[in-house]
Amino acid sequence: MMEFHTYTLPNGIRGIHRQVHGSVAHCALVIGAGSRDELPSEYGLAHFTEHAFFKGTERRRAWQVNCRLENLGGELNAFTTKEDTTIHATTLRGDFAKAAELIADIAFHSTFPDRELEREKEVIVDEINTYKDSPADLIYDTFEDLLFEGSQLGHNILGRKVALARYDGEAIRAFTRRMHTTDRMVFSSIGNFSPRVAEAVAARYFGGEASTLCRGERVAPTPCTPFEKSIARHTHQTHCIIGCRAYDIADERRLPLALLVNILGGPSANSLLNMVIRERHGLSYNIEASYTPYGDTGIVAIYFSSEHANAAQCIELIEEQLHKLRTTPLSPRQLSMAKKQFIAQLAISSESNESYMLSAGKSLLCHDEVDTMEQVYTKIRALTASQLTEVAEELFSKMSRLIYR
Numbered sequence: 211m212m213e214f215h216t217y218t219l220p221n222g223i224r225g226i227h228r229q230v231h232g233s234v235a236h237c238a239l240v241i242g243a244g245s246r247d248e249l250p251s252e253y254g255l256a257h258f259t260e261h262a263f264f265k266g267t268e269r270r271r272a273w274q275v276n277c278r279l280e281n282l283g284g285e286l287n288a289f290t291t292k293e294d295t296t297i298h299a300t301t302l303r304g305d306f307a308k309a310a311e312l313i314a315d316i317a318f319h320s321t322f323p324d325r326e327l328e329r330e331k332e333v334i335v336d337e338i339n340t341y342k343d344s345p346a347d348l349i350y351d352t353f354e355d356l357l358f359e360g361s362q363l364g365h366n367i368l369g370r371k372v373a374l375a376r377y378d379g380e381a382i383r384a385f386t387r388r389m390h391t392t393d394r395m396v397f398s399s400i401g402n403f404s405p406r407v408a409e410a411v412a413a414r415y416f417g418g419e420a421s422t423l424c425r426g427e428r429v430a431p432t433p434c435t436p437f438e439k440s441i442a443r444h445t446h447q448t449h450c451i452i453g454c455r456a457y458d459i460a461d462e463r464r465l466p467l468a469l470l471v472n473i474l475g476g477p478s479a480n481s482l483l484n485m486v487i488r489e490r491h492g493l494s495y496n497i498e499a500s501y502t503p504y505g506d507t508g509i510v511a512i513y514f515s516s517e518h519a520n521a522a523q524c525i526e527l528i529e530e531q532l533h534k535l536r537t538t539p540l541s542p543r544q545l546s547m548a549k550k551q552f553i554a555q556l557a558i559s560s561e562s563n564e565s566y567m568l569s570a571g572k573s574l575l576c577h578d579e580v581d582t583m584e585q586v587y588t589k590i591r592a593l594t595a596s597q598l599t600e601v602a603e604e605l606f607s608k609m610s611r612l613i614y615r
Contacts (some may be wrong), residue, residue, distance in 0.1 A: 235401030254369010398571030475499025
């Protein structure tokens with residue numbers, strides 16, 4: 211049996227479905243519009259729009275939107291990233307069509323009533339305040355702002371309170387007309403029903419919408435010079451990010467980089483940075499490395515927090531590990547173990563039907579194709595030690611640094 215089935219509705223909305231055993235269904239509408247698609251006068255609007263989706267449609271009040279699936283034991287949620295907005299639902303298999311109908315209703319027929327929006331602004335202000343109280347979250351955004359300064363990627367998703375106060379239903383409608391178009395939408399589903407059923411449900415609830423084309427334009431960020439910056443925030447600990455720009459989502463070198471970052475500071479206890487900085491030296495409890503690809507660039511970030519007195523030694527040890535990855539290829543045994551571990555982690559995470567469904571939708575939106583898990587594993591097994599060293603040499607030789615003290 212095919213791992214998944216893809217289709218395109220006459221209005222340009224693409225779909226992907228995977229049939230699996232079990233009584234639970236997940237589905238999502240992934241829309242290719244995020245904070246990078248905001249005009250300078252719209253910062254924070256993509257995220258505000260995501261909140262506004264739950265405030266009522268032409269045929270439902272806000273409480274009816276929120277209770278529709280809850281009453282069936284299911285759930286409805288949404289999130290915004292720099293490049294997309296996703297509305298997703300989880301229900302029992304028999305309620306899949308109800309979930310699809312609700313997502314279509316809020317995506318295409320939301321009314322964005324100003325009274326409800328004013329109340330929702332208070333919720334987002336609270337979200338902004340919570341986020342400002344968390345240096346670990348704040349430093350990531352500040353680092354990204356500096357790394358992509360002057361580009362569409364160089365501002366945070368939540369926006370500012372001053373700008374938020376200005377936005378109304380009309381501002382949201384202008385943004386959705388420009389960016390929430392059928393050529394940038396994917397309906398992704400997973401559950402114990404056939405692709406034919408999934409496609410028929412999608413056609414029924416999404417197929418009747420008019421075909422629209424996106425009028426926004428994404429501009430790739432211009433090159434940046436590596437920087438080192440320290441900001442006095444009077445935090446209890448030092449927080450630090452060491453990172454650089456990286457490969458975009460379509461780049462062939464994305465996979466060797468993902469494996470390299472996993473070896474360096476992935477989620478397992480035997481990552482290089484965890485072993486050296488936490489286990490061997492006891493200098494930091496929180497240390498991790500991540501790689502986030504975008505449509506035309508990407509970011510690699512190593513984050514740690516430590517006692518103020520230990521920060522300089524942590525940075526020195528991180529730079530030692532980066533230098534080693536640039537100059538010394540992994541041994542065949544190290545490489546084989548790293549590949550096995552990475553493949554196992556991917557296999558375990560794809561067991562979560564919801565995360566599989568979300569990443570398949572995102573992949574179809576970006577590439578217009580989706581690799582099966584087996585194809586991904588085959589590509590990982592084929593990676594060589596010299597490919598990893600080349601990637602490390604290209605990226606890790608031009609790292610930037612941001613410190614909160």
